[in-house]
Amino acid sequence: MTDHTIYLDNAATTAVAKEVVQEMLPYFETCWGNPSSLYELGQRAHAALSDARERIAAHLGARAQDIYFTSCGTESNNWAIKETMFAYRDKGRHFITSSTEHHATAHSALWLEKHGYEVSYLEVDSDGLIDPEAFRRALRPDTTLASLIYGNNEIGTIQPIKELAAIAHEAGVLFHTDAVQVVGHLPVDVEELGVDFLSASGHKFNAPKGVGFLYIRRGIKTKSFLDGGAQERKRRAGTENVPYIMGMARALDLSIQQLAQRREHAVALRDHLIQRVLDEVPHSRLNGHPTLRLPGNVNISFEFVEGESLLLMLEQKGVLASSGSACASGSLDPSHVLLAIGLPHEIAHGSLRMTIGHETTREDIDYTVEAIKEVVAQLRAMSPLYEDYLLGRKAVSAIKS
Amino acid sequence: MAYSEKVMEHFSNPRNMGEIEDASGVGTVGNAQCGDIMRVYLDIDEDGIVRDVKFKTFGCAAAVATSSMATELVKGKSINDALKVTNKAVCEALDGLPPVKVHCSLLAEEAIHAALWDYAEKNGIAIEGLEKPKSDIHEGEEEEDY
Numbered sequence: 001m002t003d004h005t006i007y008l009d010n011a012a013t014t015a016v017a018k019e020v021v022q023e024m025l026p027y028f029e030t031c032w033g034n035p036s037s038l039y040e041l042g043q044r045a046h047a048a049l050s051d052a053r054e055r056i057a058a059h060l061g062a063r064a065q066d067i068y069f070t071s072c073g074t075e076s077n078n079w080a081i082k083e084t085m086f087a088y089r090d091k092g093r094h095f096i097t098s099s100t101e102h103h104a105t106a107h108s109a110l111w112l113e114k115h116g117y118e119v120s121y122l123e124v125d126s127d128g129l130i131d132p133e134a135f136r137r138a139l140r141p142d143t144t145l146a147s148l149i150y151g152n153n154e155i156g157t158i159q160p161i162k163e164l165a166a167i168a169h170e171a172g173v174l175f176h177t178d179a180v181q182v183v184g185h186l187p188v189d190v191e192e193l194g195v196d197f198l199s200a201s202g203h204k205f206n207a208p209k210g211v212g213f214l215y216i217r218r219g220i221k222t223k224s225f226l227d228g229g230a231q232e233r234k235r236r237a238g239t240e241n242v243p244y245i246m247g248m249a250r251a252l253d254l255s256i257q258q259l260a261q262r263r264e265h266a267v268a269l270r271d272h273l274i275q276r277v278l279d280e281v282p283h284s285r286l287n288g289h290p291t292l293r294l295p296g297n298v299n300i301s302f303e304f305v306e307g308e309s310l311l312l313m314l315e316q317k318g319v320l321a322s323s324g325s326a327c328a329s330g331s332l333d334p335s336h337v338l339l340a341i342g343l344p345h346e347i348a349h350g351s352l353r354m355t356i357g358h359e360t361t362r363e364d365i366d367y368t369v370e371a372i373k374e375v376v377a378q379l380r381a382m383s384p385l386y387e388d389y390l391l392g393r394k395a396v397s398a399i400k401s
Numbered sequence: 402m403a404y405s406e407k408v409m410e411h412f413s414n415p416r417n418m419g420e421i422e423d424a425s426g427v428g429t430v431g432n433a434q435c436g437d438i439m440r441v442y443l444d445i446d447e448d449g450i451v452r453d454v455k456f457k458t459f460g461c462a463a464a465v466a467t468s469s470m471a472t473e474l475v476k477g478k479s480i481n482d483a484l485k486v487t488n489k490a491v492c493e494a495l496d497g498l499p500p501v502k503v504h505c506s507l508l509a510e511e512a513i514h515a516a517l518w519d520y521a522e523k524n525g526i527a528i529e530g531l532e533k534p535k536s537d538i539h540e541g542e543e544e545e546d547y
Contacts, residue, residue: 346433
């Protein structure tokens, strides 16, 4: 073990910013009323909530009334997809998504299939990009909604959302995007993008876990996700999580203020990490698009090694990351995203995702590269697949050295 | 999912990792699709005692730890006693495995059996109670096109 901890899993979650904690405290300690209550204690909380909604909306070029607070990105996706398909079920029961979505979308699509809806899954190319023309061809008269992820949580590929949303609209189809990995990291303007729904999650940009939002364009019918009181313009019942929502508003303020510098910092470290690993570790490959890519995302496969072992050995060197291997996820198959971009199972098992944050330094990255080199060499020395490769039993390595 | 300290200890410091040149028997089980491959090398002397044993494993921490423990358990044993090292014994010696990882210990047992089977075949003998391992991978057959 080591006292040196390098956190490279910012796509999983981020640390809550100190300013965010400060912002939240009064809403636990003094301004803790229910925003639906009529007395002043409640009304102060209500005013705070309105302020948070306006600030968040302004960062996205949206109207405050079109921002709905939720408990997380998963809830936002479930709501946008299931309840919209249900609300427009008489118009059409066809839904379009892709083969590289987050489970919150992929499993919502499975739910639709089980309940009398039809789903088309768009394929992606080897970089993880959707072909807009293939999307156009998939649209049908009974298509109600399309949901496509903006920045892929595993491989970082950024889809041409503006173009895709325009194609959907030409056919009179509603468009949702899961922007959980994008909000707070890249500029987002819902008018510019032309989306009808957009999901976001606070803890991906230094707010606490357990709070997110869904943008819903005005005039769009959707059933409430939670039935009950009149909160969130009667569309999402349940007493609002005022402290966390205030924290999320503050976190987004901070992220937007520093977006340009943080983005530049993350991209520079990302490209440095990718370059060094690909140059210095033989039989490694980058997954996802080389440039149309989330600023902090690095996803690399190492042939002949397995991801869980890689993660645990890196952890022993103080580097925290994640993997698309089956073992690391507790399921039997490796990541569906890595399979969708065409990786063979055994290469998908050897994948490593490292996601850079604004506190990551160049020294951290250089230390990580050295750690990866050591760990990969150790695991390869242990690998019967590598032995076979060295002995020429396996004719061709899938990845060029 | 949490591993026992013993599993992490064997994963971090695997015993008997490596290969044996001109081994008496070599067995490889599992497949890369599922993410686990184990290869066991046995050095068996004329008295039928496992003098040395080595392994190589592609897989998760549980796969490495079960390989390490299984090789420890068969080292120095007679063929018949080595055959009696079950996946249950491997699991217990490691203070248990998470339920989703129990298959790794089965693979370790099979890898030992596959190596013993190879030894028996090379020497034209039959080992009582040893069946041909199901997931044995024969050299050269595992080539995949991609």
